[in-house]
Amino acid sequence: MSQNNTTTTDTDKYDRQLRLWGEDGQSKLEKSHILLLNGNATGCETLKNLVLPGIGSFTIVDNKKVVEQDLGNNFFVERSSIGKPRASVVCELLRELNDRVKGSSVEECPVHLINNNISFFKDFSLVIASRLPEPALLTLSQYLFEKNIPLAVVNSYGYIGYLRISTPEHQIIESKPDDPIDDLRIYNPFQQLVDQADALDLKSLDSQKHSHVPYVLLLIKFLKEWRSTHDNKMPESRAEKEEFKKIFISKSLDYSDEKNFIEGVNNLLKYVQPPRIPGDVQNLLKDAKASNITETMDDFWVLVSALKDFVEKNDNTLPLHGNVPDMTSDTESFIKLQKAYQEKSQADLTQFTNLVDQIVTKTGRSSISPDLIKKFCKNSRFLNIIRYRSISDEFSQPKTKMIISELEQQDNIMIFYTLLRGVDKFFNNYHRYPGSNDEDYESDISLLKNVISQFLSEINIPVDLVKDDYINEFVRFGGSELHNIASLMGGVTSQEIIKLVTHQYVPLNNTFIFNGINSTTASFNL
Amino acid sequence: METMDTNLDLPGRWMDIEKIIKRSGPFASPDFQPDTKETPRIMNNLQNDFKVLVIGAGGLGCEILKNLALSGFRNIDVIDMDTIDVSNLNRQFLFRRKDVGKSKAEVAAAFINNRITGCNVTPYKCRIQDKEEDYYRQFKIVIAGLDSIEARRWINGLLVNLVVVDENGDIDPETVIPLVDGGTEGFKGQARVILPRISSCFECSLEAFPPQVSYAICTIANTPRVPEHCIQWALLFGLQDATLEKPFDPKKFDNDNPDHMNWLFECAKKRAENFNIQGVTYKLTQGVAKNIIPAIASTNAIIAAACCNEAFKFCTDSSGYLNNYMMYNGLNGVYTFTFEYEMKEGCAVCGTNIVTVEFNKTANLQEFLEKITTDSRFQFKKPSLRANGKNIFMQGILHASTVPNLEKNLPQLGIEEGDEITVTDPALPGIGVRMKVKYC
Numbered sequence: 001m002s003q004n005n006t007t008t009t010d011t012d013k014y015d016r017q018l019r020l021w022g023e024d025g026q027s028k029l030e031k032s033h034i035l036l037l038n039g040n041a042t043g044c045e046t047l048k049n050l051v052l053p054g055i056g057s058f059t060i061v062d063n064k065k066v067v068e069q070d071l072g073n074n075f076f077v078e079r080s081s082i083g084k085p086r087a088s089v090v091c092e093l094l095r096e097l098n099d100r101v102k103g104s105s106v107e108e109c110p111v112h113l114i115n116n117n118i119s120f121f122k123d124f125s126l127v128i129a130s131r132l133p134e135p136a137l138l139t140l141s142q143y144l145f146e147k148n149i150p151l152a153v154v155n156s157y158g159y160i161g162y163l164r165i166s167t168p169e170h171q172i173i174e175s176k177p178d179d180p181i182d183d184l185r186i187y188n189p190f191q192q193l194v195d196q197a198d199a200l201d202l203k204s205l206d207s208q209k210h211s212h213v214p215y216v217l218l219l220i221k222f223l224k225e226w227r228s229t230h231d232n233k234m235p236e237s238r239a240e241k242e243e244f245k246k247i248f249i250s251k252s253l254d255y256s257d258e259k260n261f262i263e264g265v266n267n268l269l270k271y272v273q274p275p276r277i278p279g280d281v282q283n284l285l286k287d288a289k290a291s292n293i294t295e296t297m298d299d300f301w302v303l304v305s306a307l308k309d310f311v312e313k314n315d316n317t318l319p320l321h322g323n324v325p326d327m328t329s330d331t332e333s334f335i336k337l338q339k340a341y342q343e344k345s346q347a348d349l350t351q352f353t354n355l356v357d358q359i360v361t362k363t364g365r366s367s368i369s370p371d372l373i374k375k376f377c378k379n380s381r382f383l384n385i386i387r388y389r390s391i392s393d394e395f396s397q398p399k400t401k402m403i404i405s406e407l408e409q410q411d412n413i414m415i416f417y418t419l420l421r422g423v424d425k426f427f428n429n430y431h432r433y434p435g436s437n438d439e440d441y442e443s444d445i446s447l448l449k450n451v452i453s454q455f456l457s458e459i460n461i462p463v464d465l466v467k468d469d470y471i472n473e474f475v476r477f478g479g480s481e482l483h484n485i486a487s488l489m490g491g492v493t494s495q496e497i498i499k500l501v502t503h504q505y506v507p508l509n510n511t512f513i514f515n516g517i518n519s520t521t522a523s524f525n526l
Numbered sequence: 527m528e529t530m531d532t533n534l535d536l537p538g539r540w541m542d543i544e545k546i547i548k549r550s551g552p553f554a555s556p557d558f559q560p561d562t563k564e565t566p567r568i569m570n571n572l573q574n575d576f577k578v579l580v581i582g583a584g585g586l587g588c589e590i591l592k593n594l595a596l597s598g599f600r601n602i603d604v605i606d607m608d609t610i611d612v613s614n615l616n617r618q619f620l621f622r623r624k625d626v627g628k629s630k631a632e633v634a635a636a637f638i639n640n641r642i643t644g645c646n647v648t649p650y651k652c653r654i655q656d657k658e659e660d661y662y663r664q665f666k667i668v669i670a671g672l673d674s675i676e677a678r679r680w681i682n683g684l685l686v687n688l689v690v691v692d693e694n695g696d697i698d699p700e701t702v703i704p705l706v707d708g709g710t711e712g713f714k715g716q717a718r719v720i721l722p723r724i725s726s727c728f729e730c731s732l733e734a735f736p737p738q739v740s741y742a743i744c745t746i747a748n749t750p751r752v753p754e755h756c757i758q759w760a761l762l763f764g765l766q767d768a769t770l771e772k773p774f775d776p777k778k779f780d781n782d783n784p785d786h787m788n789w790l791f792e793c794a795k796k797r798a799e800n801f802n803i804q805g806v807t808y809k810l811t812q813g814v815a816k817n818i819i820p821a822i823a824s825t826n827a828i829i830a831a832a833c834c835n836e837a838f839k840f841c842t843d844s845s846g847y848l849n850n851y852m853m854y855n856g857l858n859g860v861y862t863f864t865f866e867y868e869m870k871e872g873c874a875v876c877g878t879n880i881v882t883v884e885f886n887k888t889a890n891l892q893e894f895l896e897k898i899t900t901d902s903r904f905q906f907k908k909p910s911l912r913a914n915g916k917n918i919f920m921q922g923i924l925h926a927s928t929v930p931n932l933e934k935n936l937p938q939l940g941i942e943e944g945d946e947i948t949v950t951d952p953a954l955p956g957i958g959v960r961m962k963v964k965y966c
Contacts, residue, residue: 011809012612012613013613014616015616015809015812016616016617016818016819017617017820017821017822018809019809019820020822041596045827048827049822049824049827052615052617053617053823054616067538068536068537068539069538069539069541069542071536071539071643072538072541072598073542074596075592075641075642078641079643082536096622098615158545158546159546159835176857177857177858178858212749326751327751329751331749331750331751331802334749335751335801435545435549441549469553470552472551472552473553476545476549476550476551477546478545479545480541480542480545480546481542482542482543482835482838483542483596483597484593484597484831484834484835484838485831487589487827487831487834488827488828488831488832488835491823491824491825491827491829492856492860494824494827495713495824495825495856495860496860498822498824505856505857506858506859507859508859508860509859512859516835517845517846518846518847518848518849518864519717519835519836519848519852519864520852520862520864521862523859523860523861
């Protein structure tokens with residue numbers, strides 16, 4: 001077979017996902033050890049979508065025994081499991097999904113473990129908690145925040161789903177935006193591009209060749225001509241760009257028939273504008289950490305610091321990625337153009353690597369792998385960092401203003417946040433979910449109403465913003481975990497965990513709520 | 527274990543669902559009547575009376591079957607003609623390595639029936655087109671987890687056609703079978719609910735799925751620039767080239783045969799070397815040749831669950847509903863957009879209006895056919911045309927008799943401005959699209 005034989009992963013089985021996060025992402029997944037607190041439907045559905053793509057290992061902590069109710073919403077129990085420890089039953093059936101993944105179970109109460117043996121949590125890559133009572137959740141989240149271990153809190157409650165991510169700092173090198181604009185330097189061409197454009201002698205070309213000159217070179221050439229008659233300035237205003245467009249079209253032999261000219265016009269507005277460093281990257285460069293590299297910092301910050309030096313030395317321009325999208329062209333011109341970009345990109349990488357080495361030497365750190373330097377350099381336009389607000393800050397210093405302004409809008413999903421918080425407080429007071437017994441159904445409505453009123457007044461939110469209908473609906477839910485909602489939240493949560501573990505794509509910051517009543521969602525930074 | 531009565535449910539098993547269906551709620555449908563201990567109507571419907579059809583037993587299908595079984599449904603049919611491939615195993619969680627090569631529908635059904643006591647999934651290893659129209663009448667709701675536009679159009683057209691409309695234009699609600707349709711691609715997906723003839727149908731939004739982009743043949747033949755062009759060349763020209771030695775019969779080229787794929791890869795690589803093009807890999811060759819779309823467990827879970835949540839709510843009346851399209855994108859945070867796709871006036875399938883087609887009076891029928899097959903509103907595959915009671919252009923046995931018409935213009939075929947042409951096409955079962963001709 002001609003497939004890459006140096007890899008250790010199962011490339012056939014994982015083909016459809018490797019096309020998204022690559023071998024690098026896969027190897028990060030395979031090194032991860034994920035902990036789940038409570039093997040309920042939501043927790044198991046989350047783990048299912050992590051075991052399938054092949055995390056390294058997982059552990060489940062749960063002290064419950066499998067009961068009839070589990071058979072009604074959890075796929076990872078069987079009729080014969082009733083009475084057996086839920087942790088080991090679901091562990092076994094989840095493990096069976098992928099023979100490359102290791103699983104283990106701990107038959108212990110998650111709350112007890114948090115209160116008595118918090119250091120148990122220190123070695124996991126990430127922790128998933130479902131239906132964890134508020135005080136234990138706070139203790140755990142503070143501990144994990146200090147240890148720099150990401151936490152995903154996920155709950156399904158009737159028709160509503162909730163996910164909260166928390167980790168102090170999440171670094172992303174490959175944010176992989178949906179439709180990135182290629183860095184083609186049409187506005188600020190490097191020397192090789194200028195040379196290629198200058199060398200064009202369009203008049204000498206026959207119509208076939210004329211219609212196969214890459215539009216990038218056409219734009220660079222005619223922009224240079226424009227500057228020579230416009231005080232060395234680029235077309236900036238709308239009117240100027242319109243005028244340039246007319247001139248550009250006039251240079252074609254037959255505009256309707258020359259695809260390269262059509263592509264030039266279609267890409268004119270996109271590329272004829274001053275280069276700009278994306279906001280997320282600018283923020284990173286400005287970050288205090290980037291100007292004060294110490295021995296103990298992550299390599300990421302060394303690389304950011306080197307990037308800062310690079311940008312200062314290169315007229316505020318990031319290193320070139322080097323990718324050239326396909327465009328109408330003859331083979332030879334395209335390959336020549338591609339080569340120019342690749343050479344420039346390589347030169348930028350060499351310069352960047354030198355800058356990294358200088359910092360490494362100066363600070364007495366160990367060297368950084370060339371692969372990481374290259375990946376960082378090539379993706380410098382797509383860097384990102386997320387600093388999450390801690391759950392304890394969310395609880396002790398709520399963003400009251402933001403919550404109120406959301407609640408004031410009709411049918412806003414924020415309403416479910418206040419209700420879910422209320423339900424957790426209800427559980428704390430009464431050790432059951434509102435409406436969980438038919439006998440207490442009516443009285444629970446007023447109890448929940450009181451709990452929520454008290455909670456809202458504590459955080460200075462007008463009580464009347466939470467309408468009775470919603471309170472009634474939440475008591476109706478009675479703490480139920482519907483499989484569809486559990487499965488949806490398991491999907492969302494596993495996806496965010498994959499982003500966190502692989503450091504690819506941009507994860508949720510920080511709260512996601514699914515409203516299964518009409519299938520709408522919202523994300524909040526709480 | 528085998529001796530247990532599988533029809534008898536353990537008490538408390540459906541406690542979570544019962545909270546919802548036994549208690550009234552402010553957001554439930556006006557038709558909602560909560561179950562009581564004496565008359566558990568909704569539970570009866572779910573477990574005994576309602577039959578659900580699942581189309582596709584792949585990434586979405588596996589999830590859909592699990593979700594329905596754990597929503598209390600017991601009578602489920604699943605149709606899928608495919609067999610299991612090793613590359614399915616990263617998400618199609620009802621299959622194991624030992625199942626590779628077996629029928630997806632059959633293995634999935636057996637797994638669910640074994641795991642979920644009382645659930646009865648019946649598999650059909652066939653194409654949806656192989657089933658009679660009557661077969662589809664038995665279902666309360668249809669959930670589709672397909673990766674093909676063609677199959678979606680077909681089932682959509684069929685379900686629209688099943689709706690009985692009387693002479694006053696009133697719809698018989700008993701004949702409306704909702705279609706819940708899900709689709710995914712990498713980190714993106716969509717879930718939608720189609721109430722045939724009541725809300726927008728799949729065909730109403732066909733323009734949102736433009737025909738696949740293909741590379742210009744002359745680029746592939748003459749000016750290749752990127753590795754994909756070289757792979758396309760190997761597929762289109764290399765396979766046909768008798769001078770190139772092949773370890774297999776080129777007429778029997780098989781995407782799934784590693785030896786064939788390896789030959790294709792080597793062929794594309796040589797082509798690339800001749801043109802100094804870099805980047806042809808085995809993986810890319812596979813991707814281009816098989817038109818591989820990335821697929822992951824998480825996105826399938828999200829979309830399938832959104833679809834099944836709608837099916838459950840529709841069958842229980844216990845809540846609100848999705849109106850009627852949710853698009854989802856998980857690349858940057860978790861983003862969804864829920865909106866109402868409106869019925870398209872003049873929709874070829876569910877529209878009551880006749881579509882007007884502008885056409886040059888002097889152009890011939892051949893050009894007219896090209897126009898309607900490439901029009902993104904119709905995307906006909908093999909259309910047959912009738913006008914003023916005459917066959918204008920036919921497929922099948924009448925085909926030969928109508929071929930001479932291709933050279934004629936429409937007035938020569940007796941079609942005047944304002945006349946109606948009825949077009950039928952295998953993509954749209956049982957539906958005749960009525961086109962009014964306007965000359966320009």
